[in-house]
Amino acid sequence: MTSSREWPLWEVFVRARRGLSHQHVGSLHAPDAPMALRNARDVYTRRSEGVSIWVVPASAVVASSPDEKDAFFDPAADKAYRHPTFYDIPAEVQHL
Amino acid sequence: MSVQTQPALPLLAGYALRLGDDALVLGQRLGEWVAHAPQIEEDVALANIGLDLLGQARTLLTYAGEVEGAGRTEDDLAFLRDERDFVGCQLVEQPNGDFAVTMARQLHFSTYQLALYARLQHGADPTLAAVAGKAVKEVAYHRDHATQWVLRLGDGTEESHRRMQAGLDRVEPYLEELFTGDDLVSSLAADGVAVDPEALRPECDAYVDAVLTEATLQRPVPTWHARGGRSGRHSESFGHLLAEMQHLHRSHPGASW
Numbered sequence: 207m208t209s210s211r212e213w214p215l216w217e218v219f220v221r222a223r224r225g226l227s228h229q230h231v232g233s234l235h236a237p238d239a240p241m242a243l244r245n246a247r248d249v250y251t252r253r254s255e256g257v258s259i260w261v262v263p264a265s266a267v268v269a270s271s272p273d274e275k276d277a278f279f280d281p282a283a284d285k286a287y288r289h290p291t292f293y294d295i296p297a298e299v300q301h302l
Numbered sequence: 303m304s305v306q307t308q309p310a311l312p313l314l315a316g317y318a319l320r321l322g323d324d325a326l327v328l329g330q331r332l333g334e335w336v337a338h339a340p341q342i343e344e345d346v347a348l349a350n351i352g353l354d355l356l357g358q359a360r361t362l363l364t365y366a367g368e369v370e371g372a373g374r375t376e377d378d379l380a381f382l383r384d385e386r387d388f389v390g391c392q393l394v395e396q397p398n399g400d401f402a403v404t405m406a407r408q409l410h411f412s413t414y415q416l417a418l419y420a421r422l423q424h425g426a427d428p429t430l431a432a433v434a435g436k437a438v439k440e441v442a443y444h445r446d447h448a449t450q451w452v453l454r455l456g457d458g459t460e461e462s463h464r465r466m467q468a469g470l471d472r473v474e475p476y477l478e479e480l481f482t483g484d485d486l487v488s489s490l491a492a493d494g495v496a497v498d499p500e501a502l503r504p505e506c507d508a509y510v511d512a513v514l515t516e517a518t519l520q521r522p523v524p525t526w527h528a529r530g531g532r533s534g535r536h537s538e539s540f541g542h543l544l545a546e547m548q549h550l551h552r553s554h555p556g557a558s559w
Binding site for chain 2: 213234235237238240241
């Protein structure tokens with residue numbers, strides 16, 4: 207049997223129900239895409255957590271670098287005006 | 303070993319017991335893989351499949367007890383019967399072997415069980431039909447899972463091919479029993495309650511043979527056939543399985559969560 211270290215890693219995304227977007231739920235090892243889908247079904251949806259699964263090779267994920275963290279994210283920290291918090295919300299408006 | 307005279311069960315109770323014992327014993331075998339599978343993902347997959355089977359067994363044994371009318375519960379039937387009172391087929395009690403043996407057993411049994419339940423869900427007994435109707439989706443996944451592995455192991459490396467072929471060779475003698483009827487099943491099948499297992503064979507052979515061909519594997523020609531499981535005669539390892547499955551309940555009667 208091939209050891210798990212030789213099997214590629216897959217990132218798993220599950221949509222909990224219609225109308226929601228897929229959410230990242232974790233990762234797992236599998237020899238190929240069809241088996242990754244099945245493993246994801248068994249590991250992440252066995253308690254009725256989902257109606258749809260995506261699996262993506264972890265190697266296909268392009269991630270931001272921790273080294274770029276300051277330049278990427280800090281400038282947004284003091285831009286309070288980008289948040290829609292300067293409106294008076296009528297009391298009748300619900301679900302906002 | 304104490305050989306007790308089995309009380310004459312209503313035919314329907316006997317049939318539900320056969321279906322339940324097949325599911326119970328295979329579920330117990332698959333549970334043995336937990337923490338021993340090649341992958342943690344496969345631990346979870348085999349445990350899920352085992353728990354599906356346990357769920358089927360619980361309903362079927364409960365029903366067998368009700369039809370029997372002697373007050374026996376699912377626990378009484380699962381944990382307090384002796385070896386000769388179990389009427390499951392010998393295929394499901396066969397030791398797990400390596401992963402390929404388990405997948406060979408799983409491919410054959412889930413193919414058989416899917417064909418069986420697909421018919422039974424339209425059967426004349428409402429309870430058996432309901433159990434089969436719910437379980438048919440579970441078993442469709444079991445068959446798919448086994449199929450995926452047989453394809454990959456058969457058409458994989460030299461060693462995986464060799465082991466997969468050995469697994470198929472190991473379980474082949476136990477298949478004849480799955481498709482062999484007897485008076486009990488014939489009588490119930492005539493009323494539309496049971497499914498004649500002989501009728502399932504062409505469909506099951508066609509499915510398995512197609513998988514094996516794609517997996518570059520050979521369908522073995524067995525030199526002998528196991529028989530007797532349905533009348534309580536079991537293979538050597540079954541007593542050990544029962545000892546492990548039953549000892550907690552027998553040591554602590556009435557224990558519950």
